Amino acid sequence: MKTYFVNVLFCVIFFSVSNAQNTSPINQGPQPISFNSNTKASLNNAELAKLKEVYGTALKTEILDRPSRVLTIKEILRNRVILREITDLNKQKPCPKLSEIPLFNAFVSTLKRDAVFNPYSFNPLKYDFKYHKPGFQLIRVDNTNYFIIIKPQHYNN
Numbered sequence: 001m002k003t004y005f006v007n008v009l010f011c012v013i014f015f016s017v018s019n020a021q022n023t024s025p026i027n028q029g030p031q032p033i034s035f036n037s038n039t040k041a042s043l044n045n046a047e048l049a050k051l052k053e054v055y056g057t058a059l060k061t062e063i064l065d066r067p068s069r070v071l072t073i074k075e076i077l078r079n080r081v082i083l084r085e086i087t088d089l090n091k092q093k094p095c096p097k098l099s100e101i102p103l104f105n106a107f108v109s110t111l112k113r114d115a116v117f118n119p120y121s122f123n124p125l126k127y128d129f130k131y132h133k134p135g136f137q138l139i140r141v142d143n144t145n146y147f148i149i150i151k152p153q154h155y156n157n
Contacts, residue, residue, distance in 0.1 A: 038074075038078050098142055101129065
């Protein structure tokens with residue numbers, strides 16, 4: 001009987017502690033993503049060309065027919081990926097190079113890296129960046145003073 005009482009007491013304490021941990025603010029579910037107001041505008045021709053380059057014939061089914069994906073792509077292209085030229089490289093911490101980031105060629109197997117980097121036509125969708133990774137990411141474009149900054153998806157909060 002004494003063993004039974006100890007087991008019951010242990011279970012009550014264990015479940016009370018584990019339940020209390022589940023209600024703490026640390027274990028809250030995923031936070032909603034705030035999208036900038038500029039994502040309300042339709043995709044422009046340059047954005048559609050970038051999508052077509054990466055998704056090819058799957059563009060309609062994978063992106064355009066899915067409003068939440070269209071919204072996410074617009075947020076990435078318009079707000080979360082920033083190109084910045086940094087001339088004083090002595091103050092710059094080491095970071096991965098663009099050549100170390102794999103291509104996102106799941107839909108277009110013939111996708112290739114650009115032979116010459118052009119900040120005005122750079123397509124971040126071509127690369128398998130970790131867009132859901134927490135925190136800011138910094139990637140250096142090889143043999144240039146350009147850096148790619150990727151803001152976390154909750155940067156507006």
